[in-house]
Amino acid sequence: MSTHRADGATGHRARPPRRRRRLAWASAVSLTVATAVVATLVTHGSGDVPVGGAPAGTAAGSVNSDAASGLPAVGTLGATEQVAVVTTDNGVKRVTGDDRVATAIAVSGDRFPSGYPSAVLASADDFADALAGSALADAVGAPLLLSGRGGLDPRVADELRAHLTRGGQVYVLGGPRALAPSTDDAVTAAGGEPVRLAGKDRYATAAVIASQVAEASPSGRCDALLVTGQGFADGAAASGVVTAHRPLLYTAGDSMPFATRAALAACTTAGSTATAVGGPAAKAAQAADLPAGVELETVVGKDRYETSAKLMQLAVSGEETAAAQVEAVRDAGTGDASELADDGGADSAPAPASTASPSSSSSPSASASASASASDPGQQDAQYAPSVRSEASSGPVVLASGSDYADALVGGTYHRPVLLTEASTLPGPVADAIHAASGDVHGVLVVGGERAVSDGAADDAAQIASGVAPADVRAKRPSAAPSASASASASAPATAPASSSSSPSKSASASPSSSAAAAGTGGGGAITGAGAGKWFSGASGTGVSDGSFAKWRGSELGIVGTWSDNNSAMVEAWAMQPGQEFGSWQGNIDIAVGAIGGGESWQAASTGAYDARWRQSLTKMKTLWGNKPGTVYIRFAHEMNGNWYDWSVNKGNKDAFVASWKRYRALQQEIFPKSKLVFSVNRESVNSGFNWTESFPGKQYVDVMGVDYYNQYPTANSVEDFRGALGAKDGYGAPKGLQAHSDFAKSVGLPLSVNEWSGISENADSPGFIQGMHEFFSKNAGSGPGQILYDVQFNCDMGGGKFMLYKGKMPKSADMYQKLF
Known part of the structure; x- marks a missing residue:
């Protein structure tokens, strides 16, 4: 087992100075969205950020929790981060950190060991801006970094000072409720140039980001992904598909918000595709009037795991073509992503709590994909999107927890298939998808700690990627070990909790059901010990x-x-x-x-x-x-x-x-x-x-x-x-x-x-x-x-x-x- 920072990875060269320019969809989208959506904000530096500051009581750089990395919160943020990139003999590479902020830094270090010319920064406390920002990170050749809403996490500031090209742009996503205005000042202090991209809510912010992506990485088409913005499951499943040539827009469940409709209305290039992921987005897209030149595709699974499996082919296909287009633009020296200069306007007050704002934590449905049934629109099309069935590029598959969003989102920046998994068991559809693509999958890259994705699940994925049938892998699992959800030993009564410890012997001779006794009483009644x-x-x-x-x-x-x-x-x-x-x-x-x-x-x-x-x-x-x-x-x-x-x-x-x-x-x-x-x-x-x-x-x-x-x-x-x-x-x-x-x-x-x-x-x-x-x-x-x-x-x-x-x-x-x- 070795610990390293991505052998053989290459950094990105410096790019020429920024130039204002307008390109196809980018121009149309920016004009349409900025005119139609109140409080769209695109600023350079910190002077134009709306007043109001961080919410009261919010500590700079604070993050609520780190379940996504398989970890509880680590206490005061700002201490030296603990990150690791570990490769095992069976072809599994694990990239992890103490929490979601540190995991994003670890992924950055793995992808850009020689530094980077720009960066994308999003809130660690909600999925919406970070997922949309993944496309921008791809477009400008940058890492996706996360920070608490209260201000720039000191660890991220250290990361920028160490690896960002001096004066490089840092795209700060979302309004002041997503990332406090002080974040911009901290970015400047760390040597970067903050560029704030925000709308009045997550829908408008995603549209603004998509416009910026189109300017930074024109492809002649305006393909887009649609997922619900009311829950992270479909977005996490789609994280490996969000790229420079396929930015993301949100539906409001099964309805289409105005900002998204405005962005899609600006897309008139024949041959363009809107791919709706998950039942709610499929319903919204089929009920909407898409432009005549845009073809609708749907990818719907019965749950988040099957959805990620169905998206695997979509994530693999087209990657090389898109990458070549992006690199061609950079090689031609056509410049950096430009600001949407005169299309903005003053940012209004933060959206109320009932609005699905970038910093909102409300999620009516934790698993949007799971809500789809056989009768849902798009269910009959729940196969790989037909327009992207092309020659597949090879490389690793990314494995991340399906229980939270953070690891999947930063894992998506590898722009490889991201498959969601249970903590200790590889879901059947995911195993089958890896097996079906084993000729194109070389290795497994796990993002997150062992509590998020166990070594056993990762090892199973590696074996399947090497060509072993999923059924054979499952058959090889040790029968002596309890299952992932085992409750009590086989010898204990089915109704009893697992064994207790006794003094002084390590071994409990009596089962809890026979030895348990009700004792101390708090306000809620007797405690059964x-x-x-x-x-x-x-x-x-x-x-x-x-x-x-x-x-x-x-x-x-x-x-x-x-x-x-x-x-x-x-x-x-x-x-x-x-x-x-x-x-x-x-x-x-x-x-x-x-x-x-x-x-x-x-x-x-x-x-x-x-x-x-x-x-x-x-x-x-x-x-x-x-x-x-x-x-x-x-x-x-x-x-x-x-x-x-x-x-x-x-x-x-x-x-x-x-x-x-x-x-x-x-x-x-x-x-x-x-x-x-x-x-x-x-x-x-x-x-x-x-x-x-x-x-x-x-x-x-x-x-x-x-x-x-x-x-x-x-x-x-x-x-x-x-x-x-x-x-x-x-x-x-x-x-x-x-x-x-x-x-x-x-x-x-x-x-x-x-x-x-x-x-x-x-x-x-x-x-x-x-x-x-x-x-x-x-x-x-x-x-x-x-x-x-x-x-x-x-x-x-x-x-x-x-x-x-x-x-x-x-x-x-x-x-x-x-x-x-």
């Missing part, structure tokens, strides 16, 4: 969903952990959906759901501003969980005593937080009362300005106390170090040591969970820390006040694997964990 002197021991991350972690440690997991901790993810609970990471898991599950996002506040939350979203999230979890026997432990606003999440709590907003928590509790009890609500804090407070216990809402509003506990501040290099820090308090007098957290839980009459914990390889490979954790769990196991109800070892592949015990960088700690747990 693992039994007297026992606790549920579990993990999150690599190897958990496919059973390899449990097999490695030698005992079944009593609980699993996952995250849906941004505004869009919390309403979908992706990991719990059928076919996803824990879609069929029957045991206990700990899920962090976030709370509020960028630009939102606890003050607004306390008045009910976000009740509708919270209600939707709870309803989704209840529906997905159904009558499964395990318990859902919901970590609402987890680690709120830190300063790295949008839902951070400080001295100034703690009262509003308490009121908001009580609102959420009322909704949880109304909608999903069988779940349990966990008040989960970080081990110590960071810049909160107060003792977090003052924000505890009261026993009746909480079921379980929780703490995330990593080996840092201070690092325990021995078990003696660990024991010595058990009673520590933080700088505000709040619990810091594990015993102190247990004591507080006991004082309020609740059990304690350790929701995330692990060593950190860059601090120490300390078996003493592992020993101390197990020792404390064993001595304090149970479900009564102050007792350990469950633990979740954080085995997620982030920071270069620094937290991982299984497949990680702490062999001594891993050995101790295997021995004890």
Whole structure:
């Protein structure tokens, strides 16, 4: 296994100075859209960006979550990013980072190791602008970078300083609600020239971007892709198809918004094609009056995975021709993409929350493709688009998670087929598509971490790409390992959660169903624990969903952990959906759901501003969980005593937080009362300005106390170090040591969970820390006040694997964990 930055890749040469010019579709589109759509914005520099700034309470460069990269959020953004490009012996190349921002940087480094003359920058908090911007990135030979809506992420600024040609253009996509005006100033400070491309909403912004693409990369035709802008699934499936010769426009579900109609109306070149991807876009396109010279094609699958499989042929075909056209324009020295000088106009105020703006996180349908049925328009045409069945170019296929959009979007910038996959299982249509094109597919490129796309799924894809039949690959999978959604061991009763840990033996002799006991009672009623002197021991991350972690440690997991901790993810609970990471898991599950996002506040939350979203999230979890026997432990606003999440709590907003928590509790009890609500804090407070216990809402509003506990501040290099820090308090007098957290839980009459914990390889490979954790769990196991109800070892592949015990960088700690747990 080797780590490198893309051997053999080439950089792009510098291009001549910009010249104003107008070319076919670009001219018509810019005039039509700018005239018809209010608040279209195309500016150079930061002076013309509308006033108003970033939404209140938004930290510069903040990102809500990183599920797309298979990772939870990594804390304060701006630290040195951890990215990796790893190639294995079986032909799988994985490009990943700590979060979606770092993953985009990793892809940039892989594609442009020698630097680049320009860049495209989009919000990391929504899919719409980034997906549309992929075509622009292709047109100008640039990477697609992501940043939080509050301002330029410091890591992106460092990336631009290191690799962008001095004075190179950085296309900043979306209005001030997508990327704050301060982003432009930060781009300038990093050595770039910001060019803001925006419309009043995502539909108008996509049209403006398409116009810019047409000017930068004229092909004589104005082919376009159509996907719904109301959910990311079809867009993610189409990400490998969005290119300089095939820019993207959005439909509003199954209707055609004005900006998109205006852009299409400007396309009058005979032989042009509009390709509608997904059922909603197909309906919208068939109901619309397309120009006479434009042919409509549709690609519709039964779900996002089949849609991506059907698009594979479209993504492969025509690539070489388009690339040659783009390069010919550059070689001819016809100049750079020009601004739409006089077609703009002042940008109006940001769209209201109900408008599908670039920064909006509302998604009526998580999987637009899945909504298509046999009777949907275009379903009868759900084969590869006929006009693009041409000679295929060869190269790797890109594999990305279908559970979120970020990895697929940046993976699409390789302009190779992007196939969506479940975390641990390669969907049948995807496997079949790889097999059918195995003569043209050479290698598998995975974008995202192992929690997003497991090594097993990637290996299956590689074998199939080499010519092995999918059925043969499936038959070779080890039968001893639990399936991706295995719940309990074969010997355990079907109705029982997975095994619990007991003291002092690593092996639980009794199944949970026979030893479980109802004990401590929070506001939501009795807590069913693992039994007297026992606790549920579990993990999150690599190897958990496919059973390899449990097999490695030698005992079944009593609980699993996952995250849906941004505004869009919390309403979908992706990991719990059928076919996803824990879609069929029957045991206990700990899920962090976030709370509020960028630009939102606890003050607004306390008045009910976000009740509708919270209600939707709870309803989704209840529906997905159904009558499964395990318990859902919901970590609402987890680690709120830190300063790295949008839902951070400080001295100034703690009262509003308490009121908001009580609102959420009322909704949880109304909608999903069988779940349990966990008040989960970080081990110590960071810049909160107060003792977090003052924000505890009261026993009746909480079921379980929780703490995330990593080996840092201070690092325990021995078990003696660990024991010595058990009673520590933080700088505000709040619990810091594990015993102190247990004591507080006991004082309020609740059990304690350790929701995330692990060593950190860059601090120490300390078996003493592992020993101390197990020792404390064993001595304090149970479900009564102050007792350990469950633990979740954080085995997620982030920071270069620094937290991982299984497949990680702490062999001594891993050995101790295997021995004890």
